[in-house]
Amino acid sequence: MKTSDSKRKLLAVFAHPDDESFICGGMFAKYASEGVDITLVSATRGEMGRRMGNPPYLNRETMAAAREQELRDACECLGIGKLIFFDIRDKTVEFADEEALTGRIENLIRELEPDVVLTFHEKLGGHPDHCAIGKATTAAFRRSAGKGALYFITFGDAMEHPERYGYTHKDVIKVDVRDHLAAKLASFRAHRCQTEIDEWVWLPDREALAHLGNHEYFLKGNRDAPQRVYHDLF
C-alpha cells in the first residue's frame, strides 16, 4: 500500500453501463470509501440492451441517454469520481479499430498513472464487447509499461474454482465487500431499465441484500508482478 501523500488510483475500462455495478460494484464502493481515486471508462452507452424497461418505456432512440444517466447515478452510488465514454456503438466494440482503441487507452494510462487497471479477460469476458475492450486494455497496459497492476474482473464466485479456467488460487484476489453491499444494491437500482424485471432487486433492502455475495474475485493480469496479499488489489 502506498503512503498517504500519493493518492491511490484505479482505472476501470469496461464495455457497458451496468458492468461496473453488476460485476464488481462492491469493490468500487470499498475503495472509494478508502479515498481511492476512481476513473471508469464505458466504451459504449449500452443502447442495444435487450431490456427496455418494465413495462417497456424506452426505444433505440431514447435508450443511450437513459442508460448514460443511469450510469452517472450508479457512479454516484459507488463513489466513482470520473466517468468517460468512448462513444463506441453498443455491440460493435469488436469491430472498432483495434490499434486506435488500444492507443486511446494507452494514453489514458500514461495520463492517469493508475496503481490498478481493471478490465475484462479477453477470453473469459463472456460477451464480444467485453472480450474486445479487455483485449485492447491488456495490450495498452503492456505497452504503457506503467507501474501499476492489471486485473481482470470475473463473474460471481466462478473464481472460487480457478483451476477450471487454467488458473490457480494464487492468481485470484478475493475482495471482501460485505460492508459495501448497500451501495452495490443502490447501484443495481440506479440501472433501473435493466433491473426492473429482476424482482429481487426491489424487495425490501434486507431481503434484497441477501442476494448479493460477500466477495468479488479478480484475476491477476500480470502474473509476474510482485507477490501481493490475496484480498486487496493495491
Ligand SMILES: [Zn+2]
Ligand atoms: Zn456488459
